[in-house]
Each structure stands twice: as C-alpha cells, then as structure tokens.
Amino acid sequence: MSDKILARLQQIQGHALKIQAAMQSQPSPSEGRGSDPNGCVAVVVDPDGLPSRIEVWTGWQRHVAAEELGSLVLRLYREVAAQAVRAWSASFDLDAWRSRAEAAGAGEQEDAGLPPIAQAQAFGNPRDLLTLTEEALKALKVTRDQAAAPPVTATGWDGERAVSITLTPGGLHGCTINPRWALRHGASALNAALREALRQARAAMDEHAAHRKAQAQGLDDLARQALATLVRFQDLNTSPEES
Incomplete structure (x- = not known):
C-alpha cells in the first residue's frame, strides 16, 4: 500500500472529525x-x-371518548x-455550518503532503492481521443482520396491564388505554x-441505545486499528532505499 493511499485515509478521517465538530x-x-x-x-417531548x-x-371524559384516548x-x-423539529430547523445556521464544512475541506487540502507513516499512532494500535480480519468479518455480519432486522x-x-406505551428510536409508536379501566x-x-x-x-430503549453505542464505538476502534495495521505493514515492507 502506497503512502498516498494511507495519507488519503488519514485526510478522510480528519475531514470527518471536522465535519462532526461543525455539526456539534x-x-x-x-x-x-x-x-x-x-x-x-x-405531552412533553425530550x-x-x-x-x-x-x-x-x-x-377529559367530557371531551373525548375513552376508546379514543x-x-x-x-x-x-x-x-x-x-x-419541535420545525423550531430546531429554524434555529439551524446553515451558512455557518457550510463555512465550517468548507474550512474543513480546505484544511484537508493543506494536509495533503503529510507523511502518514510519521502519524501512524493517530490511527490507533496495530493488530495481528488475521485476528483483525476475523473481527472485521464478524462486525460486517452483525451490521448486515441489523439492517435486515x-x-x-x-x-x-x-401493573394492571391496562395502559401500554410503545416506543421506537424515532419516537412514540403507540399508546393503548383500556377504556373500561380508564372510566x-x-x-x-x-x-x-x-x-x-x-x-x-x-428503560428498554435506553438499553438498546447503549448497546448500539457500544457497537458503534467497537466499529470505530476496529477501523482505527485496521488503519494502524496497514501503516505498520507499509512500514515493515519499506525497503532501505525507500526509507
């Protein structure tokens, strides 16, 4: 793998971090x-x-039937x-975000000449190639299964199972109230x-979100380790004339 490819990977990583900072x-x-x-x-929505x-x-009985509550x-x-979404959209400063994104792109161009081998540690810790490949394949399978689920x-x-609330990651999906019980x-x-x-x-959604966050962090760590391993592999295979 050439230094140019590794340098490009490093630029993409840095660009993504700058875009993330602009969003935040x-x-x-x-x-x-x-x-x-x-x-x-x-109703209060967080x-x-x-x-x-x-x-x-x-x-409430004077205005709505129990069956419709x-x-x-x-x-x-x-x-x-x-x-709430409309209010947030109105407060979003698109011009400021675009300026930050353009600045991030300009910074990427300025860093184009940086040697990736000297900055290998920025990617993470290198791993055994076979072990890393096995973990990457497992992570890809998990991601594929989640997409199909x-x-x-x-x-x-x-406690009396008269009222139920159903949530999805996108919000409230359903609400049932036993009309006889309510009356x-x-x-x-x-x-x-x-x-x-x-x-x-x-509580169930929080548990699911924590699990997905841990998975995302694991994928991020795996990507960093993969880049570090590629850098190390490149370094080990550089001839004395090239160093």
Whole structure:
C-alpha cells in the first residue's frame, strides 16, 4: 500500500472529525410541550424526540371518548414532535455550518503532503492481521443482520396491564388505554399508569441505545486499528532505499 493511499485515509478521517465538530457547534433540539385544544392531554417531548411525560387532565371524559384516548395521545405527540423539529430547523445556521464544512475541506487540502507513516499512532494500535480480519468479518455480519432486522420497538405496561406505551428510536409508536379501566379510575390513577408504562418503555430503549453505542464505538476502534495495521505493514515492507 502506497503512502498516498494511507495519507488519503488519514485526510478522510480528519475531514470527518471536522465535519462532526461543525455539526456539534449547532444548537441541539429543544424540549417540546403541548396540549390538545380541549385540555384533555398534555405531552412533553425530550430533545431526542421521545416522550418524557404524558398526562391526562381531570374532566377529559367530557371531551373525548375513552376508546379514543390512546389515539389522542399519539396524535398530540406527533404534533408536538413536529413543532419541535420545525423550531430546531429554524434555529439551524446553515451558512455557518457550510463555512465550517468548507474550512474543513480546505484544511484537508493543506494536509495533503503529510507523511502518514510519521502519524501512524493517530490511527490507533496495530493488530495481528488475521485476528483483525476475523473481527472485521464478524462486525460486517452483525451490521448486515441489523439492517435486515425489523425496526426495534419497546413496549411498557402498567401493573394492571391496562395502559401500554410503545416506543421506537424515532419516537412514540403507540399508546393503548383500556377504556373500561380508564372510566373506572380517575385522572390520578391513569397518569400513574402512563408514567409506569412510559418508564418501562424508555428503560428498554435506553438499553438498546447503549448497546448500539457500544457497537458503534467497537466499529470505530476496529477501523482505527485496521488503519494502524496497514501503516505498520507499509512500514515493515519499506525497503532501505525507500526509507
């Protein structure tokens, strides 16, 4: 492998880090809050787009049928989440991001002459080539299987299994409320059931997110080790005339 190829890999890595920094400099999505026009339900959406609180207000029976309460929660969530996305989009400084991205590209051109062998440690620690290849193939298989798998969902229930909340990484996917149970209990009991169901669903999604984060970090580490191994291989195979 030539020094030019290794240098290009190093430039791509540095460029990606600069683009990531430019994205992180933009404002993060903010929390969203809203309620339906009749004041029956209120929803809070966190910056990740997941519901953090769902509350039913006293007197909801006068405005919505018990059979439609779960659907009302879902519709309200979608409205609040969409409003939060629109607010974040309006605050996104596209010109500033474009300037940072262009600056990152200019920096990549300036670094084009850097010798990669001298900066091998920036990639990571070299590994045994056969072991590294085996781990890379396993990681590729996991990634392929995940792409073919159905979307991840997490459902939480209250203790009486009268209320359920279903989440996906994209947000609230479903809300069911047993109408007979809801009519027999007050808003306080209904809100307690919603909190428990939401807590369980979010805990399952947090566990999944932590697992995916660990996998992503493992892939990143593997890529760095692969680059370091290539650099080391190049260094070992450089003849005295070339050094």
